[in-house]
Amino acid sequence: MSRTAQLKSTAAVLEPRTLNEALEMRARAPDAMPLAGGTDVMVSLEAGVIDPPRFLNLWRLDALRKIEDTPAGGVRIGALCTYTSLGRSDLVLRHASVLIEAARTVGATQIQNRGTLGGNIVNASPAGDTLPVLLALDAVFELSSAERGARLVAAADFFLGYRQTALLPDELLIAIHLPARNADDHTHYRKVGTRLAQAISKVVLGARLRVVDGQVVEARIAWGSVGPVPMRSPSVEAALLGVPIDVDAEAKVAQDIRPIDDIRSTADYRQRVAENVLRSFLRSVVQTRS
Numbered sequence: 001m002s003r004t005a006q007l008k009s010t011a012a013v014l015e016p017r018t019l020n021e022a023l024e025m026r027a028r029a030p031d032a033m034p035l036a037g038g039t040d041v042m043v044s045l046e047a048g049v050i051d052p053p054r055f056l057n058l059w060r061l062d063a064l065r066k067i068e069d070t071p072a073g074g075v076r077i078g079a080l081c082t083y084t085s086l087g088r089s090d091l092v093l094r095h096a097s098v099l100i101e102a103a104r105t106v107g108a109t110q111i112q113n114r115g116t117l118g119g120n121i122v123n124a125s126p127a128g129d130t131l132p133v134l135l136a137l138d139a140v141f142e143l144s145s146a147e148r149g150a151r152l153v154a155a156a157d158f159f160l161g162y163r164q165t166a167l168l169p170d171e172l173l174i175a176i177h178l179p180a181r182n183a184d185d186h187t188h189y190r191k192v193g194t195r196l197a198q199a200i201s202k203v204v205l206g207a208r209l210r211v212v213d214g215q216v217v218e219a220r221i222a223w224g225s226v227g228p229v230p231m232r233s234p235s236v237e238a239a240l241l242g243v244p245i246d247v248d249a250e251a252k253v254a255q256d257i258r259p260i261d262d263i264r265s266t267a268d269y270r271q272r273v274a275e276n277v278l279r280s281f282l283r284s285v286v287q288t289r290s
């Protein structure tokens, strides 16, 4: 019997009907693993990487599927939103079309129908495709617990180490807040894998440059699959800031990333590709503005 079939027959699944119920169950049963779309959980379970005694099934919590404007002019995306629902949202298109670009490269249709943005975030794989984009957009994560209520954590402070996050054992990720889009922003997403579709990334770039009067006034360059966590690129960002776009800033990439050799690629290849995709983005911004 496969491990997932075994799970169906043996493991307990807690089934909250409301968010409050879910938070109370989470506090009372921290050993129950939250289950959203299950597309990461089921793979880990089948591989024997995890063996939780029970699950906390979030799938019925429609309160976590809302996408709405925020008073600050941005958008709040419920943690249970799937990649498909992101792609169908006019609000996400208006505020963060680059996130939709990323969502469209995740898996194929089945995974996009079931996999959630919240699951990608809490799973915290360095290869999670949306994570560099969320870093580049200055996303803020809304975490909540029954005891302390909601708190906000910036994406830049959330990924603490290899698959370690700032989420506490009694908390759930509730929503993702994205700030208002600025007309001077140039955003970019680039995933490099073995194929264009259905591939785990070798390098992911999520980027945002705010350019005013020819000078970069805000720079966010973020990477996936080139280190133990999704990460910002402080040396590149500093090199870009306060000057006209410097297409040679890619020379700084090596100072920020920590690629490794693994079954999908080599450190050398990852570094070279990271430099290339950054240069190509910077050139495209220069061309758009000339």
Ligand SMILES: Cc1cc2nc3c(=O)[nH]c(=O)nc-3n(C[C@H](O)[C@H](O)[C@H](O)COP(=O)(O)OP(=O)(O)OC[C@H]3O[C@@H](n4cnc5c(N)ncnc54)[C@H](O)[C@@H]3O)c2cc1C
Pocket: 033, 034, 035, 036, 037, 038, 039, 040, 041, 042, 043, 058, 079, 080, 105, 106, 107, 108, 111, 114, 115, 116, 117, 118, 119, 120, 121, 122, 123, 127, 128, 129, 130, 171, 172, 173, 174, 198, 199, 200
């Ligand atoms: C065939 C296949 C292809 C894939 N392709 C890609 C790809 O191209 N790019 C990519 O980035 N990923 C890919 N994935 C991975 C996966 O689909 C995504 O990471 C997806 O977003 C996970 O979401 P989920 O809802 O299924 O999470 P789940 O599997 O349900 O959960 C993942 C983790 O997050 C926790 N969790 C989930 N939601 C919450 C919450 N609200 N609060 C607290 N904890 C929570 C769970 O406890 C678990 O630890 C692929 C997976 C498969 C099987």
